[in-house]
Amino acid sequence: MKCKFSISFVLNFFLLTALLPKYVFAQGEIISIETKNHALVLNVTGKKDLNTIYLGKKLANKEEYAAISSAYKQTEDYTEILNSAYTPSGSRNLVEPAITATHADGNNSLDLRYIKHEIKTLKPGVSLTKIYLKDPVYPFEVSLFYKTYFNEDVVEQWTEISHKEKGLVTLHKYASANLHIKRNDFWLRQFYGDWAKEMQAEESKITHGIKTLDSKLGTRANLFQPPVFMVSFNKPATETEGEVLFGSLQWSGNFRTDLELDHQDNLRIISGINNFASPYALKANEVFTTPVFMYTFSAEGKGLASRNLHNWAREYKLLDGNGERLTLLNNWEATYFDFDEKILKDLLKSTKKLGVDLFLLDDGWFANKYPRNGDVAGLGDWQENKKKLPNGISSLVTEATANGVKFGIWIEPEMVNPKSELYEKNPDWVIKQPQREEHYFRNQLVLDLSNPKVQDFVFGVVDGLFTKNPELAYIKWDCNAVIYNAHSAYLKNQSHLYIEYVRGLYKVLEKIRTKYPKVPIMLCSGGGGRVDYAALQYFTEFWPSDNTDPLERIFIQWENSYFYPAISSANHVTDWGKQPIKFRTDVAMMGKLGFDIVIDHLKENDLKFAQQSVKNYDAVKHIIWKGDQYRLSHPKKDDVAAMLFVSKDKASALLCNYLVNNRYGAGSKFPVKLEGLDPNKKYKLTETNLYPETKSATDESKVYSGDFLMKVGFNPQVNKDRASVILKIEAQ
Incomplete structure (x- = not known):
């Protein structure tokens, strides 16, 4: 029997065949969030779920993103939201959620469906995608934000959460980002440490279950676990080969990143504020904005990912990232707390003799009733110590100017010694449990920055110094204590303390930068205990570690260099270690050079070398600070x-x-x-x-x-x- 086809049938057949891929592959609306070389692709399903279908190298043809899902033949997703772009809990979800809430009526379920999205250009090379999600049952809304830096291949993500329910909604978890990645295998490079042992690296294959990177310290949150991490896809990436994602939360308090390898062998990365002891009571119409999660993806190894971040940080994040920096001489390891005006004036002469730009006066210059002669007293009483400095800071600033150098000063305004006038007069300004024995970190307690009066006090410490000494040119801002016995005499809801502390800190820093926008400030926290890009928006540099042994510093500075540009790393030449001054200086040149030695104690050739090294550094520092870095x-x-x-x-x-x-x-x-x-x-x-x-x-x-x-x-x-x-x- 012969089959006969009409001409119209044949034409229709070929037309349908030509269009078939679109019918086969289409799953709903595709939202592609792209940079120069990378794409994060989201899909709106027929049920209005917002799912992630791709993270990797950008495709030349955007229409082919719709074909990606059909290329995978994995086990069943029983929930239909295993690859959710922002996983809710209490409805269909069976894995770690990005958000968990209890509604005003006590119900714990949450479902988020796509409403719409919008894309706008903020400036050349910078775009913002906003995606609106809503619970179909409750007046509960979530907006996802994706800010892309096209040329730098960097993406910033954050979330806004709000509702119009009749009463409080409790947020139990509120992540900033929820990534979903399909590859054969995943390798995590994470970092850990302690005082003088910052940025110790270890790498391991990610296995099924959840790996959590987190901090519960309140302040100085990076002490044991920094928020930065790397994930290599398929195999461990090298400097020049392999797919790798660098990620970090921009938040200076408790953080949490969950890396979950699910039953389909896909990786889910959920990162945000640590919800430890922090359920958040959200009022109707109040908007809870999460901190920013930042990542960059490279298909050409860790070196390129690192340079992406450096370029992005200098251009958009680090304060004055493309500007200049001051070389300095610090007195800390030369004198510790034991100094007076004469000793400091001699050191000011040494600053000029060495050829650096600035003299930095460290801890020990303040307090009278309880003099700051050690770390057990005086912290919080920010008046000049009359015995050490009878003519005040202003005389030192004048002396510095006369010697042709600038003057800087150390402060630790967030903390207090129990043995201080501030503690005696304002015990309710201190974070502590009223019924429990006080427990100290470096003989200190933390001031309650959730309290606006404390915020005004901390701002006043900085403002007072500049008001009295307009020529003051540099601040070293330290933060040595963690939060024990978390309790605020100011807050009614204690579960908000860890969050409100950081918000209060940022309010103070914002106020300082509004009035003093360009003054260089070093971010220090007993070393590298607080280093993140939310804080670095207000600081010109950070102190990687109190460990200045040059051999140890090579390793610490090396690992930091993956995430932070050299211009932001304050590296000092000290007497730590047994290496000669040349080795110590050469190591410190890998970032922003400084000295913390007694110049007058140097041998003749050591002094000649130190003086010449400052000149040599000045000739090449622009390459170190603003060039491309290769390990x-x-x-x-x-x-x-x-x-x-x-x-x-x-x-x-x-x-x-x-x-x-x-x-x-x-x-x-x-x-x-x-x-x-x-x-x-x-x-x-x-x-x-x-x-x-x-x-x-x-x-x-x-x-x-x-x-x-x-x-x-x-x-x-x-x-x-x-x-x-x-x-x-x-x-x-």
Whole structure:
């Protein structure tokens, strides 16, 4: 039997075939959130669920995003929201939620359905996508925000939660972001630490269940666990290869990131404020705005992801990220608490002698009834100590000006010693349980920044210093205590304390920056106990660690360098460690250089070296602060740690090399392959920061192509006699 087809049938058949992929693949509206190289793709289902269908390299054809889901043949999703873009609890969900709430009528269920979305351009290269979700039963709404930085490949996410119910709604969990990623395997690189042991790294394969990274310290939240992390897809990423996501919450208090590998072998990343002891009672029409979760994705290894973040931070997040910085001399390790006006004036002369920009007076300059002669008393009483400084801070500022340098000062305005006038007069300003024995961290308690009066007091500490001393040029802001016995005499709802403390801190910092927008301020917290991009919006730099042993600092600064640009890292030359001053100085040059030594105690050649190193640093600091950073040889894997900074125009670079292994014969046996240069340019290498009366082992007459230096490399000849080598690389 022969089949006969009409011409119209054949035409209709081919037309249907041409359109078939769209019918097969279409699942609803597609929302693609894209940067230059990356895409996060969301899908609105027929039931108006908002789900994630893709996170990875951007596709050339946006229409093909709709085909992604059908390419996966995984086990059943019984809930239809396993890949939810913001997972609610109490309805269909069976995994870790992003949001949990109890409605005003006591019901614990929540369902969020898509209403609409809008996209707008904020400025060239920066866009904002807002997606509206609503519970179909309750007047409960959630808005998801995705702010994209196109050229930097960075995405910021946060959430707004509100309702119009008759009574309070209790938020039990309120994440900022909820990512869903499909790959074969996942590897987590996380960080841990303690005082003087910040940013210790460990990497492991993510297995089924939930891995939680969190802090419950209230303040100084990064002490044991920083909020930054990396996740590699399929295999551990290297500096130059592999898919990797860098993530972090921008919040200076308790944080929580859950990484859940579900029964489909997909990874869910949920990050936000830690809901520990913090159920939030939300009033009708009040908007609860979560902090920002930030991430960048790279398909070309950790190095590119790191440079993405550096570019983004300098341009959009770090205060004055493309500006200048001051080199300084600090008195802390020279004097500790034991100083007077004469000693400080001598140190001011040393500041000029060394050639740095500023003298920083550290802890111990204040309090009279309970003098600050140690860390047991005086904190909170911010008047000059009359015995140490009979003529006040102003005389030191005047002396600094006369010596041609600037003057800066240390404060710790969030904390108080029980042995202080502030504590005696305002015990209700202190976070403590009224019925329980006080427990101290470094002999301190934390002031209650949820209280507006305390906020005014802390602002007044800074404002008072600048009002009395208009030429004051720098602040070191410290934060040494964590919150014990959490209780506020001001707040009616104690479960809000951890959140309101941080909100209060930001109100103070915002007020300071409104009045003093450009004064450099160092973010310090007994070392690196409070480093995050929410805080760094108000600070020009941070103190990575009180551990200034240069060998230890190589590792700490190395790990920090993945997430924070060199211009933000305050690195000081001190007497910690047994290494010579050249090694200590060369290590400190990997960021913002400073000194914390007694200049007059230096040997003649050490002084000459220190003075010359400041001049050498001034000649190359623009490359370190504003160039592209490449980690070439890892201190945990190789005898030599090698870090490269390349100017944006590829005309100059700085290669920093450090011996990290003291075993016999350790050194640079192989050439170090450079990155980021122009393969077609010719480059000359010269050694800088040489110690007096020593000669370089580098043949400075040779010229190399960028192609050669990146494919073959250059041997800096590092060994026990040349433990640190700094090389300038200049295009000819």
